[in-house]
Amino acid sequence: MKKRRKKKQKQNKTKRSIRPVLLILFTILMTISGITVGLLELYKYLNRSPYLRIKKVIVLSHEDQLRRYVMGVLKPQARYMNIIFFDADEIKKRIEMHPWIKSVDIKKQFPDTLIINIKKEIPRALVSLGNDLFYVDTDGYMFKKVRHGEHIDLPVITGLMPNDENFKKRIKKAIKILHTFKETDHYASKISEVYITRYGNVHLYLYNKPIEVIVSHDIDGMDKREVSKKLQSLKKVLNYFSNYAQIRPTFIDLDSIKNGAIIGLSK
Numbered sequence: 001m002k003k004r005r006k007k008k009q010k011q012n013k014t015k016r017s018i019r020p021v022l023l024i025l026f027t028i029l030m031t032i033s034g035i036t037v038g039l040l041e042l043y044k045y046l047n048r049s050p051y052l053r054i055k056k057v058i059v060l061s062h063e064d065q066l067r068r069y070v071m072g073v074l075k076p077q078a079r080y081m082n083i084i085f086f087d088a089d090e091i092k093k094r095i096e097m098h099p100w101i102k103s104v105d106i107k108k109q110f111p112d113t114l115i116i117n118i119k120k121e122i123p124r125a126l127v128s129l130g131n132d133l134f135y136v137d138t139d140g141y142m143f144k145k146v147r148h149g150e151h152i153d154l155p156v157i158t159g160l161m162p163n164d165e166n167f168k169k170r171i172k173k174a175i176k177i178l179h180t181f182k183e184t185d186h187y188a189s190k191i192s193e194v195y196i197t198r199y200g201n202v203h204l205y206l207y208n209k210p211i212e213v214i215v216s217h218d219i220d221g222m223d224k225r226e227v228s229k230k231l232q233s234l235k236k237v238l239n240y241f242s243n244y245a246q247i248r249p250t251f252i253d254l255d256s257i258k259n260g261a262i263i264g265l266s267k
Contacts, residue, residue, distance in 0.1 A: 051111050051112070052082050052083050052110075052111050053112060054081050054082075054112055055112040055113070056114070057071065057074060057116065058113065058114065058115045058116065059071065059118065060115065060117040061117075061118035062120075063120060066098070066100065066101060066120065069095075070095055073094050074114075074116075083110065083111065083112060083114070088108070092104045095118075099143050100121050100143075101118055101119070101120060101121065102119045102120060102122075103119045104116060104117070104118060105117040121137050121143050121144070122137060122138070123136065123154060124136060124154070124178065124179070125154050125157050125194070126146065126152065126154050126155070127142055127160065128156050129161075132146070133146040133152070134146065135154075136157070136171060136175065139172065140169075140172035140175060142171075155178055155192055155193060156192065156193050156194070157194045157196065158193055158194070158195045158196070159196040159197055161198075169220070170219055173219050173222060174202075177194065177215065177222070177227050178191060180224050180227040180228060180231070181231055184228055190206045190208070190209070192206060193205040199217075200217065200218050201216070201219070202214070202215040202219045202222070203215070211249055211250055211251070211252060212250065212251050212252070213234060213252045213254065214251075214252070214256070215227070215255065217255050230255075233254050234254060237249065237263065247266075248265065248266045249263050250264050
């Protein structure tokens with residue numbers, strides 16, 4: 001009898017100890033439910049709030065055509081849309097599909113304004129592939145095919161093939177050569193073509209002068225310092241022959257002789 005009574009007392013004690021735990025769990029669940037409902041109501045409020053609707057879009061670009069393009073992309077997406085839930089990354093991807101747009105930065109200015117900064121592609125040269133020409137930027141990225149009738153006044157990079165192992169690397173090297181010439185002297189404006197052979201030889205051709213200039217036999221090993229040095233050598237040669245109208249160089253090799261040049265003259 002005593003054993004039965006002790007067992008019953010033990011069971012009652014266990015039940016009493018479980019009740020507070022259940023009460024705590026119930027309280028936690030109710031709290032979580034309340035928070036969830038509150039967040040849901042907040043979401044609905046923010047989504048419906050006219051205060052957070054996009055009312056103004058500022059497109060920072062000097063090109064009217066690009067501004068119109070951006071507004072055309074935004075029109076079905078941004079009108080009356082809540083600025084908090086506006087998917088800037090998706091719109092950024094869509095805008096950057098335009099070949100003349102290099103990058104896009106979209107900022108949300110609360111409560112109702114989008115600021116879109118457009119960075120335009122700047123062509124530094126053209127790359128000749130087969131019968132086609134392509135605009136290429138500073139990074140060596142060919143971003144657009146040249147259309148028939150487009151006015152072009154850029155040097156052309158020739159001799160490369162897309163399946164060449166160092167194709168993109170050599171395009172970037174050619175761009176750096178042009179940039180160094182432009183940065184150092186006005187001769188960059190006189191370069192009409194950069195011809196790169198499969199072996200890495202670099203030949204320059206000048207505007208209004210039938211002169212072939214071999215700058216290097218190893219484009220992969222050239223750096224800015226070497227390009228500047230070759231430019232100074234080219235200046236000396238051209239300045240020297242500018243004093244002799246009857247003698248015109250047609251070929252200048254700046255790489256075969258150390259601190260000198262091999263020059264071919266017209267007959």
